[in-house]
Amino acid sequence: xxxxxxxxxxxxxxxxxxxxxxxxxxxxxxxxxxxxxxxxxxxxxxxxxxxxxxxxxxxxxxxxxxxxxxxxxxxxxxxxxxxxxxxxxxxxxxxxxxxxxxxxxxxxxxxxxxxxxxxxxxxxxxxxxxxxxxxxxxxxxxxxxxxxxxxxxxxxxxxxxxxxxxxxxxxxxxxxxxxxxxxxxxxxxxxxxxxxxxxxxxxxxxxxxxxxxxxxxxxxxxxxxxxxxxxxxxxxxxxxxxxxxxxxxxxxxxxxxxxxxxxxxxxxxxxxxxxxxxxxxxxxxxxxxxxxxxxxxxxxxxxxxxxxxxxxxxxxxxxxxxxxxxxxxxxxxxxxxxxxxxxxxxxxxxxxxxxxxxxxxxxxxxxxxxxx
Amino acid sequence: xxxxxxxxxxxxxxxxxxxxxxxxxxxxxxxxxxxxxxxxxxxxxxxxxxxxxxxxxxxxxxxxxxxxxxxxxxxxxxxxxxxxxxxxxxxxxxxxxxxxxxxxxxxxxxxxxxxxxxxxxxxxxxxxxxxxxxxxxxxxxxxxxxxxxxxxxxxx
Numbered sequence: 001x002x003x004x005x006x007x008x009x010x011x012x013x014x015x016x017x018x019x020x021x022x023x024x025x026x027x028x029x030x031x032x033x034x035x036x037x038x039x040x041x042x043x044x045x046x047x048x049x050x051x052x053x054x055x056x057x058x059x060x061x062x063x064x065x066x067x068x069x070x071x072x073x074x075x076x077x078x079x080x081x082x083x084x085x086x087x088x089x090x091x092x093x094x095x096x097x098x099x100x101x102x103x104x105x106x107x108x109x110x111x112x113x114x115x116x117x118x119x120x121x122x123x124x125x126x127x128x129x130x131x132x133x134x135x136x137x138x139x140x141x142x143x144x145x146x147x148x149x150x151x152x153x154x155x156x157x158x159x160x161x162x163x164x165x166x167x168x169x170x171x172x173x174x175x176x177x178x179x180x181x182x183x184x185x186x187x188x189x190x191x192x193x194x195x196x197x198x199x200x201x202x203x204x205x206x207x208x209x210x211x212x213x214x215x216x217x218x219x220x221x222x223x224x225x226x227x228x229x230x231x232x233x234x235x236x237x238x239x240x241x242x243x244x245x246x247x248x249x250x251x252x253x254x255x256x257x258x259x260x261x262x263x264x265x266x267x268x269x270x271x272x273x274x275x276x277x278x279x280x281x282x283x284x285x286x287x288x289x290x291x292x293x294x295x296x297x298x299x300x301x302x303x304x305x306x307x308x309x310x311x312x313x314x315x316x317x318x319x320x321x322x323x324x325x326x327x328x329x330x331x332x333x334x335x336x337x338x339x340x341x342x343x344x345x346x347x348x349x350x351x352x353x354x355x356x357x358x359x360x361x362x363x364x365x366x367x368x369x370x371x372x
Numbered sequence: 373x374x375x376x377x378x379x380x381x382x383x384x385x386x387x388x389x390x391x392x393x394x395x396x397x398x399x400x401x402x403x404x405x406x407x408x409x410x411x412x413x414x415x416x417x418x419x420x421x422x423x424x425x426x427x428x429x430x431x432x433x434x435x436x437x438x439x440x441x442x443x444x445x446x447x448x449x450x451x452x453x454x455x456x457x458x459x460x461x462x463x464x465x466x467x468x469x470x471x472x473x474x475x476x477x478x479x480x481x482x483x484x485x486x487x488x489x490x491x492x493x494x495x496x497x498x499x500x501x502x503x504x505x506x507x508x509x510x511x512x513x514x515x516x517x518x519x520x521x522x523x524x525x526x527x528x
Contacts, residue, residue, distance in 0.1 A: 195442075
């Protein structure tokens with residue numbers, strides 16, 4: 001229960017002023033620029049865009065700066081911002097098959113057509129803090145190697161699909177459900193699950209994905225392919241009667257190949273989980289694809305015993321803005337609620353005391369009777 | 373992806389123009405536009421520039437059923453010339469100047485006497501810039517290609 005509480009205006013005003021000061025920090029140190037944040041903290045920006053569910057690197061950088069680097073707070077800011085803008089329409093579905101590749105690896109095929117390209121990865125780094133990071137040493141330009149401009153990058157899943165060894169991409173409605181417009185009702189469908197997971201909290205999905213690997217909803221996964229790069233965004237323009245390219249965005253896609261299914265009539269084949277995330281967000285895309293596969297348990301007649309297989313549990317808890325809102329609201333005044341609880345507690349105590357006094361008195365009477 | 377209706381050579385060329393302008397860096401586009409701005413018929417604002425959102429969609433598994441991935445900020449603008457041509461722009465991001473310039477160029481491009489000039493002075497330079505950026509990324513990525521080799525073990 002909430003009641004209007006007055007008072008504290010001055011304290012709040014001064015707290016916000018103090019926040020501004022602490023955010024800025026030592027005035028003799030130059031303030032962060034948005035270019036520095038988008039350029040040098042690019043993966044934080046990507047995470048905020050993905051979970052804020054709004055692709056706009058500059059806005060995400062502003063949010064990170066305003067939130068003093070608290071990424072969930074920044075995600076919250078971005079979500080709030082999006083509610084102020086009109087939706088002009090949907091894009092055409094992105095064609096990740098025509099991605100300008102920045103990284104592309106497969107753990108299932110060494111020699112996949114198009115090859116394996118590591119790109120700017122943390123993999124194979126020593127994970128030791130580099131003393132150079134304390135300074136501003138000049139950085140070498142990257143190595144370049146000539147390449148064919150029209151390189152072709154078939155998806156690993158298409159290679160398996162050609163032999164019918166893996167399930168197809170997945171049919172569904174041409175007009176997908178949208179959880180930002182309509183409340184989610186369970187059971188829901190794959191499109192809504194993918195939307196929820198794409199904006200879901202990376203930590204939550206990582207933990208759930210990990211849980212599936214540890215036996216809580218076994219999926220026995222392989223990374224069929226991870227690709228990171230730029231895809232063109234196309235939108236139909238009714239005034240013109242055709243679609244146009246409106247720009248390009250960076251995305252990460254993960255195709256997780258999972259254990260087979262099949263029954264008497266159908267031949268066994270691999271199943272899959274899919275991950276697609278704004279920006280360079282490999283861990284998130286992998287976690288998403290693991291959880292996405294686990295959530296399809298029902299489809300494959302798998303026993304639903306683990307949290308990662310429970311659609312309602314996952315979808316209702318993967319949104320960190322909703323989660324932080326409900327957890328953090330506990331800080332708000334609950335004086336009346338608490339007074340009611342306190343009053344109840346006092347009454348219970350009083351009643352218990354009365355009961356025990358009565359019992360004591362009865363006991364004393366009995367003792368007296370026995371003695372007599 | 374092909375146009376959804378009304379496809380002909382002109383609309384294909386116009387799609388190409390609008391795409392090139394959308395993919396251009398706002399800064400370079402403004403620089404190139406500045407070289408022709410003084411000479412061209414001015415744009416009369418019809419709508420915007422206004423910032424809004426487009427819901428970006430992906431496809432399940434890469435090419436299956438569509439799903440809503442998340443939104444992106446976009447800016448749209450519509451202008452017209454005194455002679456009646458209407459120019460549209462819809463570009464990712466919140467660069468209102470870029471959208472207004474793109475809409476103006478789209479309107480001008482519909483006038484035959486300006487088309488070549490716009491192609492030469494604006495579209496070609498921004499296309500070349502983007503091609504160079506794309507080539508740099510492709511070549512840098514190519515240098516990280518894994519060349520597997522098999523280590524022969526034992527004696528032959």
